[in-house]
Amino acid sequence: MVTLAEVARHAGVSASTVSYVLSGKRPISDPTRRRVRASIEQLGYQPHAGARALASSRSRIIALMVPLRTDMYVPVMLEIAVAVATAARAHGYDVLLLTGEEGPSALRRVTGSGLAEAVILMDVQLDDERLPVLRAAGPPAVLVGLPADPAGLSCVDLDFTAAGALCVEHLAGLGHREIAVIGEAPGVYARHTGFAERTLRGLRDRAAGSGVRLLHRPCEGGHDAVAGVLARIFDERPGVGAFVVQNETAIEPLLALLRRTGRAVPEDVSVVAVCADQIAAQASVPLTSVAIPAQELGRRAVDRLVEGLTRPDAEDTSGVELLTPALTVRDSSGPPPPPARPGNPRSAAPPHGARAGSHPPGS
Amino acid sequence: MVTLAEVARHAGVSASTVSYVLSGKRPISDPTRRRVRASIEQLGYQPHAGARALASSRSRIIALMVPLRTDMYVPVMLEIAVAVATAARAHGYDVLLLTGEEGPSALRRVTGSGLAEAVILMDVQLDDERLPVLRAAGPPAVLVGLPADPAGLSCVDLDFTAAGALCVEHLAGLGHREIAVIGEAPGVYARHTGFAERTLRGLRDRAAGSGVRLLHRPCEGGHDAVAGVLARIFDERPGVGAFVVQNETAIEPLLALLRRTGRAVPEDVSVVAVCADQIAAQASVPLTSVAIPAQELGRRAVDRLVEGLTRPDAEDTSGVELLTPALTVRDSSGPPPPPARPGNPRSAAPPHGARAGSHPPGS
DNA sequence: AGTCACCGTCGAAGCGATTCGAATCGACTC
DNA sequence: GAGTCGATTCGAATCGCTTCGACGGTGACT
Numbered sequence: 001m002v003t004l005a006e007v008a009r010h011a012g013v014s015a016s017t018v019s020y021v022l023s024g025k026r027p028i029s030d031p032t033r034r035r036v037r038a039s040i041e042q043l044g045y046q047p048h049a050g051a052r053a054l055a056s057s058r059s060r061i062i063a064l065m066v067p068l069r070t071d072m073y074v075p076v077m078l079e080i081a082v083a084v085a086t087a088a089r090a091h092g093y094d095v096l097l098l099t100g101e102e103g104p105s106a107l108r109r110v111t112g113s114g115l116a117e118a119v120i121l122m123d124v125q126l127d128d129e130r131l132p133v134l135r136a137a138g139p140p141a142v143l144v145g146l147p148a149d150p151a152g153l154s155c156v157d158l159d160f161t162a163a164g165a166l167c168v169e170h171l172a173g174l175g176h177r178e179i180a181v182i183g184e185a186p187g188v189y190a191r192h193t194g195f196a197e198r199t200l201r202g203l204r205d206r207a208a209g210s211g212v213r214l215l216h217r218p219c220e221g222g223h224d225a226v227a228g229v230l231a232r233i234f235d236e237r238p239g240v241g242a243f244v245v246q247n248e249t250a251i252e253p254l255l256a257l258l259r260r261t262g263r264a265v266p267e268d269v270s271v272v273a274v275c276a277d278q279i280a281a282q283a284s285v286p287l288t289s290v291a292i293p294a295q296e297l298g299r300r301a302v303d304r305l306v307e308g309l310t311r312p313d314a315e316d317t318s319g320v321e322l323l324t325p326a327l328t329v330r331d332s333s334g335p336p337p338p339p340a341r342p343g344n345p346r347s348a349a350p351p352h353g354a355r356a357g358s359h360p361p362g363s
Numbered sequence: 364m365v366t367l368a369e370v371a372r373h374a375g376v377s378a379s380t381v382s383y384v385l386s387g388k389r390p391i392s393d394p395t396r397r398r399v400r401a402s403i404e405q406l407g408y409q410p411h412a413g414a415r416a417l418a419s420s421r422s423r424i425i426a427l428m429v430p431l432r433t434d435m436y437v438p439v440m441l442e443i444a445v446a447v448a449t450a451a452r453a454h455g456y457d458v459l460l461l462t463g464e465e466g467p468s469a470l471r472r473v474t475g476s477g478l479a480e481a482v483i484l485m486d487v488q489l490d491d492e493r494l495p496v497l498r499a500a501g502p503p504a505v506l507v508g509l510p511a512d513p514a515g516l517s518c519v520d521l522d523f524t525a526a527g528a529l530c531v532e533h534l535a536g537l538g539h540r541e542i543a544v545i546g547e548a549p550g551v552y553a554r555h556t557g558f559a560e561r562t563l564r565g566l567r568d569r570a571a572g573s574g575v576r577l578l579h580r581p582c583e584g585g586h587d588a589v590a591g592v593l594a595r596i597f598d599e600r601p602g603v604g605a606f607v608v609q610n611e612t613a614i615e616p617l618l619a620l621l622r623r624t625g626r627a628v629p630e631d632v633s634v635v636a637v638c639a640d641q642i643a644a645q646a647s648v649p650l651t652s653v654a655i656p657a658q659e660l661g662r663r664a665v666d667r668l669v670e671g672l673t674r675p676d677a678e679d680t681s682g683v684e685l686l687t688p689a690l691t692v693r694d695s696s697g698p699p700p701p702p703a704r705p706g707n708p709r710s711a712a713p714p715h716g717a718r719a720g721s722h723p724p725g726s
Numbered sequence: 727a728g729t730c731a732c733c734g735t736c737g738a739a740g741c742g743a744t745t746c747g748a749a750t751c752g753a754c755t756c
Numbered sequence: 757g758a759g760t761c762g763a764t765t766c767g768a769a770t771c772g773c774t775t776c777g778a779c780g781g782t783g784a785c786t
């Protein structure tokens with residue numbers, strides 16, 4: 001392995017000079033710098049990470065803690081993780097992957113050993129057990145998500161409340177007055193995961209303000225679960241004309257079930273989703289949706305962290321940053337069908353018909 | 364920050380003694396060890412990662428390179444990544460997250476700087492540009508996936524050839540003689556991603572050996588693409604009675620389209636998938652499937668790596684390890700329908716019928 | 727011409743562990 | 757009773773880099 005000293009000898013300067021060429025912390029004359037650069041290139045020198053971390057007490061590593069349970073929002077999680085890694089590299093940092101399994105102690109470990117300078121936490125619970133650790137010995141940290149009490153913490157998240165409001169607004173604007181919400185699995189609410197509850201609040205508040213009736217049902221993933229929930233919804237509220245879905249695994253089952261029961265989307269029923277753009281666009285009916293800006297979330301988290309790391313004077317990096325949601329109109333939302341009139345049997349409850357289609361699809 | 368020296372002073376021993384207590388590389392008397400342990404505990408000592416890496420030239424970090432494009436197999440990717448992180452921790456290693464973006468140079472960087480001791484590569488192409496780097500200056504590495512020429516490399520993967528064979532075997536055993544394969548996006552084959560081609564080979568070989576006609580069609584994700592592919596398949600081979608799907612985004616669209624065209628699964632058409640178990644189980648028809656053992660893959664990769672790292676004498680850690688696939692029978696596969704006879708209009712081409720269903724689902 | 731800044735570079739002192747040879751202390755052998 | 761051996765523990769060197777104070781030289785200013 002090539003060391004700083006060898007580079008120095010090769011370039012005919014002292015080790016410290018090479019170091020300063022690399023860090024730019026002191027002025028080095030142009031010819032010298034050129035010479036050193038050439039030697040570095042020629043010898044293929046790479047500074048030793050450990051030695052560097054030891055001497056400077058800066059590891060240039062950010063720890064990223066992803067939840068262990070991969071039962072939720074998986075594509076978004078990975079997208080955020082990749083965005084974090086990419087953004088971190090752009091700032092010269094590397095990313096250490098931590099799973100939730102070790103819990104709060106993992107934070108102490110990587111932080112206390114100087115392995116990581118800072119941490120990014122994903123999938124934050126309203127009352128997260130990792131927060132006390134952060135507030136106490138607090139390594140610099142950014143949460144992706146919003147806990148119940150964000151005081152003193154730095155958080156980035158989508159404004160899910162606004163996202164919920166946006167959905168209702170869109171549907172109400174089209175004329176809908178009865179909306180059903182198909183939510184995340186009950187467990188998600190039980191864990192008090194912030195985004196789910198905030199979305200719900202946004203939905204409810206805006207519904208109340210717009211004279212819209214709202215029905216919310218948590219829902220496990222999978223076809224059968226969705227079928228059950230859907231049946232109950234139509235049972236309780238036969239007049240429901242629009243759905244808001246915040247559960248990636250419920251989307252296709254929902255669309256399939258609507259189709260099978262003869263409800264056309266968007267002619268008979270509108271559907272709006274809160275999910276990754278790609279999923280919305282690829283659904284069997286391209287869905288009007290509020291996207292979860294995974295890339296942006298990851299990038300912002302890193303940017304905030306790095307800013308706090310490089311300028312420790314500006315202590316005001318804490319605080320909550322909520323990204324403004326955007327609703328993309330696709331093919332799944334439209335005005336409610338006209339009220340039932342003679343000769344038009346299909347309004348709230350579509351007609352019963354045979355179940356089978358005939359020719360091959362697309363023909 | 365607490366240092367080794369402070370612990371030593373507190374325990375009344377020398378620094379080296381503390382070090383040996385920690386590493387166990389030399390015998391330490393019981394009372395001393397106890398005393399040192401107590402001091403460590405009391406002071407909350409944590410060894411400095413950088414210093415340790417410098418002195419021992421072992422960073423206890425494994426780099427994990429995930430592909431940048433997150434357009435494929437996302438859930439599996441994340442599951443493997445998490446499994447790798449978990450397994451690595453069990454061996455006392457941490458995991459550094461690298462994206463494919465930086466390409467081969469990222470390998471040189473983390474490896475040359477001593478940041479990571481070894482690497483795990485995911486999403487390996489048949490002719491991967493990262494392989495030369497590995498073969499040349501070769502840091503210890505394990506590939507998850509199988510390149511064209513695995514000579515001198517350590518690889519772990521599912522035996523996709525066997526997986527393909529297993530699918531055909533299962534369907535042929537049920538009596539099917541015409542099978543259509545809905546594959547990954549054309550781009551995946553164009554990139555020569557090993558697993559896709561190997562699965563295909565397994566399918567074809569076994570089909571040839573079992574007197575089964577096979578039709579393979581790559582397929583983009585999303586409803587429309589699947590519709591097009593499906594139409595072409597039925598056009599060319601009206602007698603197709605079974606599908607093998609290796610494309611997570613095509614599964615639900617396929618099921619939906621089959622339903623819509625009046626083909627019941629498994630009565631009229633059988634479907635077998637190669638995908639994550641969870642997806643197969645949660646599909647609108649629980650799918651008979653060959654699972655991709657993500658956890659196992661991640662764990663094996665780490666185990667191999669750690670073994671090679673701790674016992675450098677046994678140089679035989681290279682070589683290919685293919686996990687044996689297992690087929691789980693669920694609800695989507697069954698014998699083909701009896702040949703058409705008078706009064707039974709539905710055989711290869713189901714009857715044309717009205718499109719709408721009537722009552723709410725589940726009622 | 728002498729002094730003062732200042733620029734560019736050097737030398738040396740750490741950073742906090744690991745590791746190897748050597749020292750210490752009883753116990754035991756001859 | 758001196759020498760030896762084994763079990764422990766200590767001291768010092770080392771890993772490769774950063775950083776701070778110091779030093780020589782040049783140009784400006786008086």
